Amino acid sequence: MLKWVTCVAVLVGTALYAEGAIIQFDDFSSTAGLALNGDAAKVNTADGWVLQLHTGDPEMRKGSTYWQTPVHVGVFNTAFRFRINTPGIGPTDPEGEQGADGFVFAVQGSAAGANSLGEAGDKLGYKGVLPSVAVEFDIWKNVSDALNHDPSSNHLGILVNGVVDHGAGAPWTKSVATRFDDTGIWYAWIDYDGATLSVRVSQSSDRPAEADLTRAMDIPSILGRESGYVGFAGASGSGLSSNRILSWTVVPEPSGIGLMLGLGAALAIRRKRRAG
Numbered sequence: 001m002l003k004w005v006t007c008v009a010v011l012v013g014t015a016l017y018a019e020g021a022i023i024q025f026d027d028f029s030s031t032a033g034l035a036l037n038g039d040a041a042k043v044n045t046a047d048g049w050v051l052q053l054h055t056g057d058p059e060m061r062k063g064s065t066y067w068q069t070p071v072h073v074g075v076f077n078t079a080f081r082f083r084i085n086t087p088g089i090g091p092t093d094p095e096g097e098q099g100a101d102g103f104v105f106a107v108q109g110s111a112a113g114a115n116s117l118g119e120a121g122d123k124l125g126y127k128g129v130l131p132s133v134a135v136e137f138d139i140w141k142n143v144s145d146a147l148n149h150d151p152s153s154n155h156l157g158i159l160v161n162g163v164v165d166h167g168a169g170a171p172w173t174k175s176v177a178t179r180f181d182d183t184g185i186w187y188a189w190i191d192y193d194g195a196t197l198s199v200r201v202s203q204s205s206d207r208p209a210e211a212d213l214t215r216a217m218d219i220p221s222i223l224g225r226e227s228g229y230v231g232f233a234g235a236s237g238s239g240l241s242s243n244r245i246l247s248w249t250v251v252p253e254p255s256g257i258g259l260m261l262g263l264g265a266a267l268a269i270r271r272k273r274r275a276g
């Protein structure tokens, strides 16, 4: 089983960065190499220096951050920790839950590049960003406005080309019983093997054996290129929250540097599982 920390290479914000190299932020005391857009900023919290996509108050805040150099996206693995705080005030959604709206991890090739930022509210700072693929962590059920076909007040979803409407039946979503905005730390793993995008979440650092959500997709074809900007976007609406990324690793493949530094073992496990 892969543990949370499998990467030993640190290569952040240097001229040495190449499309196949590793991105690793153990914290965000430095945001070198990242574009910070909208309300996104590094803030010092009880968790240390974190990347806050937007503040929890007032309404309709949004922010995004993307690595400034395109990353090879034919095959990649990314993992991050996050914490969503809600102030416990404001309206409730159809399930009686406060706090909105959530965030996405996105791979995108938009004209704005690393400075891309979509619409606020239920659009998660992602709507309008294309071409792209994203995994959403959605904490507000949008149903009454018939916009998004959200399956629940707390769900994962895999989105394409900046469209946040899941469509009838809400395909490629997965409701999660424990709320992402329970103020606890969450762990997420997103893996693309060239054919299927897989998402895992947990409140522990142990990577789950089974994926919570998968979607077959050809990411390079969607982007129209082999590389893309990787990062996060998040937003609040009339409901409030602050989405915070605590740490983040991206391992594009092939990564000769990562292999040399010992990533080979982790990748071998993944390949063995894929072949089995």
Ligand SMILES: [Ca+2]
Binding pocket: 101, 122, 138, 139, 140, 141, 142, 148, 150
């Ligand atoms: Ca929503």
Ligand SMILES: [Ca+2]
Binding pocket: 136, 138, 148, 149, 150, 151, 157, 164, 166
């Ligand atoms: Ca949704």
